[in-house]
Amino acid sequence: MKIAKKLFDGLKKNRILRPVKPIVETLEGILLGSPESTIQAPHFLDHIEIKRYMSTVILAMIPTTVAAVVFFGWHVLAMILTSYVVGGIIEVLFALIRKKEIEEGFLVTGLIFPLILPPTAPLWVVAVGIAFGVFFGKEVFGGTGRNIFNPALVGRIFTTIAFPQIMSATWRVPFSDAITAASPLAVYRSTQTAAAYIDLLLGQVAGSTGEVFRIGIIAGGVFLMMTRVSSWRITLSYLASVALFGLIGHTLGPQTFAPPLFQLLAGGVLFGAVFMATDPVTSPATRSGKFIFGTGCGIITVLIRTFSGFTEGVMFSIVIMNAFTPLIDNLVVNLKYRPAKR
Amino acid sequence: MDSGVPPTVAIDLRPVGTVPARPLVEEGESVTAGQIISRDDETLGSPAIASVNGKVEEIRRGGDSAATVVIRSDGSDSWKTVEGYSADWRNLGADTLEKLVYLSGASGSVAGGIPTRFNSAAIEPGQVDHILLQVVPTEVFNPAPSALLDGRELGAAAEGLKILSTIMPKAALHLAGSRKQRSLLLRLQQACGRNRLEQVFLHSIPAKYPNHREEVLIPAVIGAEYPHGYSALNLGVLVLDLQALLHVRDAVVQGKPTIERVVALAGSGFSRRPHLRVRIGASLEETLDSYLEKQHRQRIIRNSLLTGSIANQEAVDPLMATVVAIPEDKQGPPLAFSRPGFRTDSYSRTFLANFVPFAKTLDTNLHGEHRPCIACTYCDSVCPVGILPHLLHRYVQRDVIDETLLRLCIFDCIDCNLCTYVCTSKIPLSQLMRQGKERLGAEGLDPRPQQARSRALKGVAPVDAQVTEGGA
Numbered sequence: 001m002k003i004a005k006k007l008f009d010g011l012k013k014n015r016i017l018r019p020v021k022p023i024v025e026t027l028e029g030i031l032l033g034s035p036e037s038t039i040q041a042p043h044f045l046d047h048i049e050i051k052r053y054m055s056t057v058i059l060a061m062i063p064t065t066v067a068a069v070v071f072f073g074w075h076v077l078a079m080i081l082t083s084y085v086v087g088g089i090i091e092v093l094f095a096l097i098r099k100k101e102i103e104e105g106f107l108v109t110g111l112i113f114p115l116i117l118p119p120t121a122p123l124w125v126v127a128v129g130i131a132f133g134v135f136f137g138k139e140v141f142g143g144t145g146r147n148i149f150n151p152a153l154v155g156r157i158f159t160t161i162a163f164p165q166i167m168s169a170t171w172r173v174p175f176s177d178a179i180t181a182a183s184p185l186a187v188y189r190s191t192q193t194a195a196a197y198i199d200l201l202l203g204q205v206a207g208s209t210g211e212v213f214r215i216g217i218i219a220g221g222v223f224l225m226m227t228r229v230s231s232w233r234i235t236l237s238y239l240a241s242v243a244l245f246g247l248i249g250h251t252l253g254p255q256t257f258a259p260p261l262f263q264l265l266a267g268g269v270l271f272g273a274v275f276m277a278t279d280p281v282t283s284p285a286t287r288s289g290k291f292i293f294g295t296g297c298g299i300i301t302v303l304i305r306t307f308s309g310f311t312e313g314v315m316f317s318i319v320i321m322n323a324f325t326p327l328i329d330n331l332v333v334n335l336k337y338r339p340a341k342r
Numbered sequence: 343m344d345s346g347v348p349p350t351v352a353i354d355l356r357p358v359g360t361v362p363a364r365p366l367v368e369e370g371e372s373v374t375a376g377q378i379i380s381r382d383d384e385t386l387g388s389p390a391i392a393s394v395n396g397k398v399e400e401i402r403r404g405g406d407s408a409a410t411v412v413i414r415s416d417g418s419d420s421w422k423t424v425e426g427y428s429a430d431w432r433n434l435g436a437d438t439l440e441k442l443v444y445l446s447g448a449s450g451s452v453a454g455g456i457p458t459r460f461n462s463a464a465i466e467p468g469q470v471d472h473i474l475l476q477v478v479p480t481e482v483f484n485p486a487p488s489a490l491l492d493g494r495e496l497g498a499a500a501e502g503l504k505i506l507s508t509i510m511p512k513a514a515l516h517l518a519g520s521r522k523q524r525s526l527l528l529r530l531q532q533a534c535g536r537n538r539l540e541q542v543f544l545h546s547i548p549a550k551y552p553n554h555r556e557e558v559l560i561p562a563v564i565g566a567e568y569p570h571g572y573s574a575l576n577l578g579v580l581v582l583d584l585q586a587l588l589h590v591r592d593a594v595v596q597g598k599p600t601i602e603r604v605v606a607l608a609g610s611g612f613s614r615r616p617h618l619r620v621r622i623g624a625s626l627e628e629t630l631d632s633y634l635e636k637q638h639r640q641r642i643i644r645n646s647l648l649t650g651s652i653a654n655q656e657a658v659d660p661l662m663a664t665v666v667a668i669p670e671d672k673q674g675p676p677l678a679f680s681r682p683g684f685r686t687d688s689y690s691r692t693f694l695a696n697f698v699p700f701a702k703t704l705d706t707n708l709h710g711e712h713r714p715c716i717a718c719t720y721c722d723s724v725c726p727v728g729i730l731p732h733l734l735h736r737y738v739q740r741d742v743i744d745e746t747l748l749r750l751c752i753f754d755c756i757d758c759n760l761c762t763y764v765c766t767s768k769i770p771l772s773q774l775m776r777q778g779k780e781r782l783g784a785e786g787l788d789p790r791p792q793q794a795r796s797r798a799l800k801g802v803a804p805v806d807a808q809v810t811e812g813g814a
Contacts, residue, residue, distance in 0.1 A: 005673065029711050033674025037706040040773075042648045042759040043641060044668060047686035047693060048766050049710025051679035053718065056692045101711060145714030145767075227691045228720075285717045285732060333733065337749050 004032060022095045026102040054104040056229045061111055061275060063216030068209040071174030072119035076209050079114040082123045087113070087130040094139045105144035105281070109134065112152040112275060115210025116268065116315070117159070120170040120179065125163055129155040149322045150282050153315050160315075168311075171206035180206055184266045185311040188258050200265040211271040221274035230278035233290035234297075238273035239264060241298025249302060257306055269301060272314040282322045286332040293328060296321045343616040347394055347419050351623030352402075352657045355380045355390050355409045362407035371398045375421035376599030378445065379411050388450030388462045393601035393621040395420065413623070427597030431505075439594055440467065440509050446593030447600035450660050451586040454573045457510065464575050464801035470510040471578035472564055475503065475587055476518040477526070478547045480554040482647045482704075483608030485663050487526060489617035490584045490604050496526075499584060500533035502591035506580070507539060513580070515542045518563055520549035551648065552726055552758040556581050569799055570753050571790035576799040585663060603662050607633055609647075610704060611640035611667025624658045626665060638669040641706055648759045672705040679710075689720055689764040713767035721761035721771055727754045731761035731771045738778035743785065752778055753790060 008028040011017055017024060028035070030051065038045060068076045087110045095102040113130050114121075133155020141147040160167045171183050183206045184195040195205050203212035211217070224230035242263050249257030263269065277283060277297050284293045297317045304313025355363035367379045373392040381389040394415035402410040424446045426438055434442075440458040443449050449456040455463035457470055477487055491498065503515055515534070519527045527544050534542045545563045547553050553562070556574040559581065560566060566577055574581050585604060592598040601622055607615045613635045620629055626642055634640055643666040644653040653665065675681065683693030686709075687702040695702060721731040729751050737747055752775060761771040782788055794802050 004676070030679075031676055033676065033678040034708045034710050034768075035673060036708045036711075037671050038708065040652075041643075041646070041650055042763045042772075043643050043650070043652075043666075043706055044647055044704045045707075045709055045762070045768065046690070046764045046766075047678075047683060047688045047709045048690045048720075048764070049679060049768070050713045050716070050766055051710065052692055053690070053716075053766050055679055056690075103713065105716070143714065145716045229690060229692065231719075280718045281716050285719045285722065285730075333730070333750070337751060 008032065020096065022099060022101050023092065026095070029101065050104045053229060054107050056227055057108045057224065057275070058111060060220035060224045060229075061115070061210070063219055064210045064213045064271070065111065065115065067203060067213030067216050068115060068119070071203060071212065072172060072209055076114065076119060078123060079117065079121060079126045079209070080111060082126045083114045083130045084110045086127040087134045090131055090134045090139065094143065098143070100143075103144040105138075106134065109138070109151045112210075113155050116152065116156050116208050116271065118167060118170055119172050119209045121166060125159055125166055128162075129159040132158045145281055147281060148325070149319055150276055150279050153276060153319050156315050157319060173206050174204055174212065183207055183311060185258075185305060188262065188266070189311055192255070194259060194262040195266065197261065197265060208268060208271075211268045214265060214270050217270045217274055221270070224274065224278070230274070231280070231283070231290050233287060234278050234283055234294040235273045237291045237294030238277055238297045239269070241295040242269055242301055245299050245302045249306065257302070263302060263305070267305070267312045268314040272318055273297070277318050277321070282325060284325050284328045284332070286329050286336075289325075289328045289332045292332075293321050293325065296324065344619045345624070345629055347415050347417055348621055348624035348628065350399065350412055350414050350625070351393050351621055352625070353379060353390050353393065353411045353413065353623040354657070354659065355411065356387070361385050363409045365401055365409060365411055367398050367411065369398050369401055372396070373398060373413060375601050376424065376446075377422060383460045386455070386461055386464065388455055389445065389447055391447040391599050391601060391622070393623050421599060421601055423597030424593055424599055427594075431594050434594075436467075436509050436511070439505055442594045442597070443505070443509065443590050446589070446598065447660065448586070448589035448593040451589045451600055452580070452582045453661060454575045456506075456580065456582070456586070456590065457575070464573065465578065467510045468512060469578055469800045470513045470580050472516060472580070473503065473506050473510060473513045474516040474518060474559070474563055474579060474581045475499070475584065476547075476554055476559060476581060477523060477584055478518055478520050478554045478559075479549050480551045481645075481664065482551070483606060483664050483666055485585070485604065485606035485617060487584055489606065490588060492604065492619070494588070495533070496530050497533045497536065498591050499530055499587055500537045500539065501595055502587035503534055503542075504537040504539055505590055505594050506587075510580070515539060516545055516563055517542060518545040518547045518559065521546050522549065551760070552756065555756055555758065557756040558726055569790070569794055569797060570756075571788075572794055572799055572802070576794070576801055578800050583663065600660060603658055603660065605658065605662055606664045607667070608664055609666040609668045611635050611638070611642070611669055620658045622658050622660055626653055626656055626658065629658070630665065630667070634667060638672060640667040641670045642667050647704070648763060649757065668704045668706060670706050672707050674707055674709060689724060690766075708768050710766075710768050712769070715767055715769060718766050720764040720766060724760045724764050726758055726760065727756060729754050731775060734778065735769060735771045735774040738774045743778060743781045745787070747778055747782060748787060748789060752782070753788070755779065
């Protein structure tokens with residue numbers, strides 16, 4: 001322990017290593033913990049830190065990640081590794097340019113991105129997508145905490161538009177090599193038949209790598225809400241508004257709107273509501289703002305699914321609501337703190 | 343446990359504003375425990391009392407016109423009764439009681455002072471509308487009421503309340519405690535009844551930090567909106583703890599000057615954790631030496647882990663109730679972020695400590711690195727006054743010091759430091775908000791004096807003619 005501490009102290013002073021000092025400091029932070037102490041009241045601090053916060057999200061994603069590898073084979077693991085390596089390089093480069101420690105938010109982005117791609121996505125698409133997402137979704141704004149849009153979704157939208165054939169027509173059903181163009185939402189749109197709910201829950205349908213094992217996603221979501229890492233206000237209001245808006249639509253126009261339970265279980269609603277809409281940086285900070293945000297995501301999701309050329313609307317809905325986040329927060333804060341009465 | 347008579351004591355004479363502190367003794371002079379060594383009835387404050395018998399060894403003068411009287415003790419533990427003391431205290435008039443409370447130094451055992459006609463607090467005794475005894479255990483560590491009573495019956499506290507209500511005849515009496523302290527409060531209420539105090543109100547306050555703070559306590563108990571930036575006394579409320587009340591009682595019933603404090607030792611830095619009876623002015627370093635854990639360097643903190651100051655070099659003062667010692671500079675275990683954490687306290691529920699009943703560990707480490715704010719909004723959820731630290735700190739960090747901060751109620755902040763405690767990114771939020779308040783004050787944007795005038799607070803400079811029609 002003491003030897004390791006001395007080693008890191010030596011490395012930090014080393015002149016040759018000076019350009020990569022942020023990396024050394026990050027490693028020290030990971031391996032040895034924080035070397036700093038409080039200097040004034042409060043004299044002790046909460047044990048939560050960003051590393052713990054982000055690791056908890058990753059922990060919550062483990063069931064669906066493992067399921068993705070089991071369902072779709074080793075290619076998924078290769079996709080995750082590609083995403084971490086390529087995105088990691090960009091993250092480290094920016095840390096070196098800024099002379100700041102590497103920020104942990106990337107750990108979540110780097111895992112979410114491959115999980116929202118089709119299981120057949122070639123590795124080069126993964127690399128291009130994550131590079132674009134990290135660079136334009138996060139680093140150009142100044143890094144974790146300053147970005148407006150969810151970086152994984154920026155990458156996903158870019159790849160969707162740049163490579164439409166790969167991104168929307170090459171789905172696979174777990175444990176089968178047959179390529180199909182039909183995700184359950186697309187099937188419903190053309191034939192009005194909903195996939196069996198049990199197949200949706202267990203993930204025996206076509207879909208993005210991480211979105212199909214829905215029992216695992218639900219478990220992860222409950223875990224995140226219990227640990228206070230994600231906001232139950234966003235997740236539950238998102239799901240509730242999809243269900244409610246779907247129910248209203250289905251009652252009024254059963255031919256156009258899919259039934260509400262199918263809306264909830266098909267596609268990326270669960271994954272989005274649990275892991276992406278809840279990103280604290282890009283979602284509102286005020287309590288009522290979170291409800292507005294979740295509700296907005298839900299309504300836009302159902303609208304896009306029903307009326308647009310895309311069969312799935314989760315990613316667009318979250319990105320659109322991301323753009324509204326500052327406005328929502330501003331509105332809520334202005335309502336709560338009205339100009340003082342004089 | 344009595345820590346005995348210390349070899350030397352250092353009694354601080356604090357200046358009031360720019361008025362220098364004037365000692366009434368000279369170097370080399372003999373003093374007795376209970377003797378007044380500094381008194382100034384013109385300025386706000388209470389007399390300083392010699393806490394041991396012995397000789398004045400040195401009078402240290404601080405740069406800011408403060409002074410410290412160092413007394414070398416002769417080892418004897420007797421004390422001089424307060425002037426005017428009589429065994430027949432129940433028949434004494436309010437005048438004499440006030441004098442006893444003031445001359446014993448007991449009036450200085452409350453932060454803003456106990457009002458007497460000797461200018462010991464910002465208001466007069468007749469202006470006190472409520473007396474509030476609070477025993478709510480809200481800090482991480484709290485002195486136990488039984489240890490403060492130290493063998494005395496609860497009746498002693500009731501006697502104290504009787505004395506205060508004689509001095510402040512207009513005041514209603516309130517007792518505030520947690521739900522678990524219900525039986526204690528009920529017994530105290532009965533004891534008050536035996537002292538012919540019929541109307542004593544009981545208040546149940548959740549045992550949660552920072553509910554003991556006047557800013558939170560007074561709205562909960564009295565129902566009045568708190569004037570931020572002023573003290574409870576300005577509202578006509580005297581808030582005191584059990585120890586201060588017992589000082590008042592001892593001064594009147596036994597003629598005992600306020601020369602000692604019962605101090606709870608707490609925190610993992612101590613190998614033994616008794617309640618210590620210590621003389622005021624005794625050096626903490628010497629007093630605590632035999633109780634400290636020697637393996638680590640320990641940080642000694644005065645009264646509160648969340649708001650207290652570092653007191654390694656300090657002496658016991660008349661407001662000290664707890665000393666906490668926690669290990670200094672302790673590096674976290676390797677890969678701390680990935681451990682289950684059976685003993686690591688956290689507002690988030692990401693550690694097993696939230697689910698198992700093990701004692702938590704405390705140290706001064708940051709437990710993480712400084713990062714930009716990710717708006718996890720833990721600070722907003724824990725804020726006891728319901729403001730938004732995560733938003734306010736951004737304005738201060740970006741040097742936007744203007745009316746926006748006022749609109750977001752930055753002056754409602756009571757400096758409880760909870761936001762800094764929970765911050766995931768280790769941002770010193772409360773420190774930044776304090777800076778924001780100071781800078782607003784420097785720009786003349788502090789709205790509190792104006793608000794205070796319109797509310798006609800007690801003990802605040804008289805109302806200007808042109809703002810009398812106000813009153814929001």
